[in-house]
Amino acid sequence: VQDIVFDFGVKPRLSNDRGNAILVASSIYEACKYFELFQKTVFKGKCAVVTSYNPLARDVTLEETGANTETDKQFIYNTYTELLKEIDANPGMTKTETYEERAKTLFTKEPANMKLLVVVDKLLTGFDAPPCTYLYIDKSMQDHGLFQAICRTNRLDGDDKEFGYIVDYKNLFDQVKGAIAVYTSELDHSAGGADPEILLQDRLTKGRERLENALEAIVLLCEPVEPPKGELEHIHYFCGNTEISQDLKEHETQRVALYKAAATLVRAYANIADELDRAGYSEADIARIKRDLNRCLDLREIIRKASGETIDLKAYEADMRHLIDSYIEADEPRKISPFDGMTLLELIVKSGIADAVSNLPGGIKNNKGAIAETIANNVRSKIIKDHLNDPAFYDKMSALLDEIIADLRAKRIDYEEYLKRIAELAKNVQAGQAGDMPPELNTPGRRALYNNLNQDLGSNQSAAAAEGPEPYGVIPDSTLDLAMKIDDAVKRTRPDGWRGVHTREQVIKAALYEILKDVSEVERIFLIIKQQREY
Structure with missing residues (x-):
């Protein structure tokens, strides 16, 4: 039981709820005993026992026990009675059959909600469950039955499952070879084509082959990187040219x-x-492999930082806490940095450009060119990610970023001036606003309407066009009034759960048309409104 609980905490697929497992017990009594023990672990509510047993009162009528004891039959009967008491039988089925069908359905379709099935003989033949990744065998088996059992794990259901795993508690390796030999001897070799032999492969040999292939794949992937293949050259290859706004995406x-x-x-x-x-x-080979692995992980971290694609670990916090609480013993944690979990832009805003640069990986922070590329790519990534929220604002920020990069490349500004200007830009991009805004624009939605309506009005006013564009932040009062009217209309007329429901979206568009009197403008502004959480 502890082995299986541990595996589900650390093994691929088992630990991320993508896969599940079957435990084969030697008897119905042992299956029930296993089930009882698993109910005292994290498997409670996510484990089921499936056997040929169906509880009947006559099973225990003649059983005699002493004080506070029960026979094996009574234990089995009581276990099944307890697990079936909340089950309502489906039409034409017993409670036991209904329970088993539900368990099998969850096991095959929702592996996160049915992690483990404890069986004896049932489900070892003809049961197709692609999520099943591990088979734990605690029963003496042989020949065809053993072969059928180990085949329960060979259905593939994703790139992360290349094969199933068999955990053998009964030293059945020789029987496995015998079972495969028996099965293979019955195959038809006369049809031509590929040889239908069943191969039993050595785990270490296969593991070495996978490791060598993985190392070679990394080498081939980085082969096009320009010499001298330093951090900056790798950033250029994997992140593109910062002067080209679409290069990061491409x-x-x-x-x-x-x-x-x-x-x-x-x-x-x-x-x-x-x-x-x-x-x-x-x-020497082991030392080389460890160096190559560390180099690969360092490169991955550099590229993640340079492209602004660092992982948000908040989604995994509960799982990591479970692993720490279950398997690691340590002193109380002591916080040594206030910057845990922050993106590079958040660090720039909170602590300034100098502290943000000092928190970059060593391969980046020792290279001025790599620092410049990394900050620019992080700003660009944020602009691309949030562009739909406020197209006018982020288009302006993108143009400013292009200008700063061009000035640095043309040496019109030095490195220190670049850091100063890019830090200011990063703060504006992270905040989603720039310059002094009217106090009424106190939400992202209002600011987005204001910015984009201003862009539209500016292009339609010929007098303003003749005099040249107004500086950012200087906007006619009519635009502010219009933005506030649209904000009020949307909040006043929006139906509950309107996103994605055509009839409800039409209600909002009708309210917009009453103000804008232009169908194309309604569609343009509606797309911006749809991105705002406050609406």
Whole structure:
């Protein structure tokens, strides 16, 4: 039981709720005993026992026990009675059959809600469950039955499942080979084509092959990087040219390939990390592999920072806390930095450009060019991500970013001036606003309406056009009034849950048309309104 609980805390697929497992017990009594023990762990409510047993009163009528004891039959009967007491039988089915159908449905379709099935003989043949990744065997089995059982894990359901795992508590390895031999001897070899032999592969040999392939994939992926293949050259290859606004987005495929290749390498290494010598590696080879792995992880971190694609760990906080509480013993935590979990732009806003730069990885912060590229890419990433919220504002910010980068490249400004200007721009982009705004514009939605209506009015007023565009932040009062009218109309007329429901969206568009009197303008402003959480 502790083995399985531990595996679900650390093993791929089991730990991220993408996969689940089957435990084969040697008897119905042991299956029930397993089930009882699992109810005292994190599996409570996410584990089921499926056997051929159906509780009947006559099973225990003649059983005799002493004080505070129960026989095996009574234990089985009481276990089933307890787990079935909340079950309402489906038409034409018993409570036991209904319980088993629900368990199988959850197991195959919702692995996060049915992590483990404890079985004896049932479900070991003909049960197709692609999420099933691990099979724990605590029962003596042989020949066809054993082969059918181990095949429960061979259905693939995603890139993260290359094969299933068999955990053997009964030393059945020789029987596994025998079962495969029996099955293979019955295959038809006369049809031509591929040989239908069943192959039993050595885990360490296969693990070494996966590790070598993963290392080679990283090398091939980085081969096009320009010499001398330093941090800056890698940033250019995976993030593009900061002077071209779309380059960061267009190089996304290279970055995704790097992240996937790094994850594959980490998994391949972890599978045989404690057995590298047994897999045939020398001490020098092991040292080389560890260096290559660390270099790959450092590169991944540099590219993530440079592209502004760092992972938000808040979604994994509960899982990490569970692992820490379950398996790690340590003194009370002591906070040594106030910057945990912050993005680079958040660091710039909170602590200034100097502290933000000092928190970058060593490979970046020691290179002025890499620092400039990293900050620019983070600002660009934020602009691309939030552009739909306020197109006019973020278009202006994008133009300012292009101007700052061009000035640095043309050496019209020095590195210190670049940092000063990019820090100010980063603060504006992070805040979603720039300059002095009228006090009425105290929400992101109002500011977005104000900015985009101003852009529209500015282009339609010929007198203003003749005199040249007004500076940012200097906007006619009519635009402010119009923005406030639209804000009030949307908040007054919006139906509950209007997003994605055509008839409800039409209610808001009708209110916009009463103010704007232009169908195309209504559609343009509606898309901006749809992005604002406050509406």
